[in-house]
Amino acid sequence: MQRALTEAESMLRRDEPQAAESWYREALLEGWLLLGDLHRAGGAPAEAQAAYERALVSALEARRPLLALAELALERGDPEGAVEVLLRLLARSSGDGRAVRLLARAFNATGQPELAVQQLEGAAQSMPEDVETRFALASGYLRLERPESAEKLFREVAEERPIPQTWILIGRTYRDYGEYERAREALERAIGQEPRVPRARFYLGTVELLDRGRGAVEEAIDHFREERRISPEDAVNSLYLGMVLVDARRFEEALTSLEIAVESESTRPNALHHLGRALLGLDRPGEAAAALESAIGLAEGGYGGSFNANQMESLHYQLALALRRTGDEARAMPHFEAAERFSVALAQSSRDRMSNYLDGHGKEPSAGVVGLSVFSETPVSGLSAEVREQLVRTARTTLARASFNLGVMATQGRRFTRAADHFEQSASLDPGFPRVQYSLGVARFNAGQFEQATSPLSKALEGTPGDPALRRMLALAWLNAEVYDRAAELLATDPARAADRSLQYAYGLALVRSDRTGEARPIFDRLLAEHADWPELNVLLGQAAAQEGDFDAAVEHLERAVELRPDVAEAQATLGNIYLRQGRLEEAGAALRAELASHPVDHRSRYVLATVLELDNQPQAALREVELVLAAEPDFADAGYLRGKILLEDGRVDEAAAQLLAAAELAPEDPNIRNQLGQAYQKLGDREKAREQFEIFQRLKGRSEQ
Structure with a gap:
């Protein structure tokens, strides 16, 4: 990410804008992917998905964002969504081993293991050099209870990667599918190759517990203790050792291991649970309650994936005790009640506890599910929360900078809409980024997006209140808008303003449209004289005169404007409105048609023309015009009302009711819409709905007359 940003700025200094833009987009891709990984590791899947989706549209490369989206979908329990994403990716590149493995995992999650194996077999045949895919296929065979087929592939993988870690992965996978003898053999092979290899003895301990339950407790403890001598900082091993010691009621011995496990973010929730059990066993109920309450707090605050239902029941029960x-007793009772729903789980054996823990948390997904890579990890998954937060800040700042610079380049190319989008992204990442609000406002203004320009321009003006040019742009x-x-x-x-006729005009226009025509008069007199x-x-x-009710003066000004320039905006439209108010329908229609001839996208004038035609007993012509308005502006409530009224009068009652109901939802305080809707319901024979609308009409009408 930082390298791409540095390269982009180097290209700018060398006056190579196209190369610079390419590197900035690379920085965006890397930054959004990193941010997505950080959110995902921090338990914020919605934010992670948004980041991956931004990565997908930031650069030409789609593979990594799509893979990340697929993995996230699987983690969120949406395998169908993962399948859709992965098929989209494989349509572009059928030889993508990682995508195939993820697709197999998704098929497994949808209950189609045969289809998963079919995908992996095809990939293994077309990509024989892909060791990870063959490993995943072996895991798939175990899922289908074909251990001999799996064993053959595992031996091939071990021959190609003759290191002890390979046998550890094989042993762990055998364990997860209940092939305990094969698991022992594989793990012993790893120890034979390297006696102090990490994790081999840990997995042997879990194999013994899963295979033989309470009968293997002492042997498992020995394995976990040997592992601790090799890897004293291994929090997961410490958690398991402490958990088994608690099950063996060796509470004092368990404390050291559990206190190590509590220090790690990944094992903290479960470590607090078993630490609470140990402290309770040592008759230290106050300390036990504090640990168990902390565990429940973590479970309810985003660590829910660390606990399955049985573990949650045990937490509440132990806390209640x-x-x-x-x-x-008063605080204990709610926890007893929470525990009672799962009381069957209270008599679990060590084997059951271990199985539950593995199902809910302890099985690494890389071994437990066909298709996930077993030779790589997410780069940020093992980082502490503090380090992740620092990286989030760094990523956001870098993304804001890259987006801002892309916005500057787009502005220089007069691509204002694209520039505004880049500045918007920069501002959303870092609202305080230097000049981002000003740049965003100016870009929106130059793109003709005036309403969207007002917010960033207002924020920029707060920072520099004495800037007259910025103040003027915000005013315009x-x-x-x-x-x-x-x-x-x-x-x-x-x-x-005094020396600039366009600013005087703008000020006068603002005053007139704010119903302050009297204040505008001196400005107009001066402008008219000059x-x-x-x-x-x-x-x-003319508009100002019409607003004051002086229609003769208004018509004089408007006709003068048309004489000076026949297609001047709003002149004919204003004449049409004046003639409508005077009941001169034919002249109103002619003026409005003239306005539309010059400005066909003036939907307000077209709506007024439809009103004129409806009043002039030309309902079908009116209907054609108002439907054109609604096609362009579906949320134009007045146009919806007019169409509904015309349809009702034409006997098309069902259509009228639907149209009027939509208009009422857009303008719930309009009494005329309610009255027409009531009439529509009345004609449909729905007396209750009609009565309801008429009551609303009377209430609104009374309010407007007050």
Whole structure:
């Protein structure tokens, strides 16, 4: 990630923008993948998925993001989703061994082990050099209870990788499928090759417990203790040793091992559970309760995957006993009640406890499920929470920087929408990144996305309140977003306004649209004296006059604007609205059609034209126009009301009711919509719904008349 960023900036210094963009995208890919891995390791799957999806669209490479998404889907219990992702990946590259192994794992998770083995057999045949796929196939044969077939493949793998760790992996896999004798043989081979090889004795201990239960406790303890002499910092081995010692009621001996296990984030929840049991066995109920409460807190705070149902029952039961022994019966009772649902689990043997632990937590998925790599691990999975958090901060800062620089490059190429997207990403990663809010606001403004520009421009202005150019841009963004009062407030004190006719015009427009026509009049008088032939000014003057009810003056200004420039925006539309208010429907229709001839995407004018046609007894023509409006703006409530009204009058009652109901959901406070909807229900014979709508109509009408 850092290397890609360094290369990108080196390319910029050498004036090679295309190469720089490619390296920045590489930095984004690596950064999002790292961030996804960190979230995944930290138990935040939704954030991990969002990061992997961002990685998928950041660069041309799709393989690693798709693999990460598939693994995450499997971890989240969505094997069908994993299958979909992996088939998409294999369609691009059929010879991807890792993808095939993951696909096999997904098929196993959906209860199709035969299909999993079929996939692996095909991959093993086409990629004979892929040792991991053959290992996964051997595991698949064990799942299908074909140990002889598995043994042949395992021996081939061991011949190609003649190291003790290979036999440890083979032994662990045999163990997970109940082939205990074969597991012992494999693990003893590892010890024979390297007497102090880590984990071999640990797995031998688990094999003995799973195979022989309580009868193997002492032998298992010996194996775990030997392992501790070889790997004293191995938290998992310490946890198992402590757990078995507790089961053997050797509580004092168990404490040292469990205290080691508590220090590791991966084993802490289970270590606290068994530490609580040991302390309770030593008649230290207060300390036991504290440990068990901490374990439950971790389980309820994101470590739920560390505990299966039986373990959760045991936690509550042991905590209830500890609290009772401290004399706190009131706090103990809820935990007894939680435990009672699973009381059958209280008499478990050591074998059962070990099996439950392995099923819920202890089996490494690499050995327990066909298809997951057994020769690699997630790079961040073993890091502490503090180190992961530091890496998250580093990744976010690097991603913000790369995204920001891509935004700058897009701006230089006048690709403002793309620039805004890059700046938006940068701001979401680090809202305080230098100049990111300003750059985002300017990009949105230049892309014509005025409403979206207002938020970042406002944030930028908070940082530099004395910047007149920034203040002016924000004012114009509010103006174009039709938030006129905010625009007027900012333009009122603009020092450049007196000498700039466009700013005067904008300020006057903001005042008129804010219903402050009186304040706008002096500005218009001055502008008109200096720029009488300015078409847009005459349109605005006409709108201001119409707002004050002076229709004659309004028409004069508007006709003058059309004379100066026939296609000037809003002149004919405003004339159409005036004629409509005067009941001059034919002239209104002509004016609105003229507006639409010059500005066909003016949906407001088309809606008004539909209203005129409906009033002029031309319902089918009105319906055609209003349906064009709704096709472009489905959430236009007034247009929905008009269409529903026309359909109702045309006898198309079912369609009318559906349309009016949708309009009511968009504008629930509009009494006219409620009245029409009530009439539709009445015609459908639904008296109850009709009565309900008429009651709402009366209530809304009364409120509007107050």
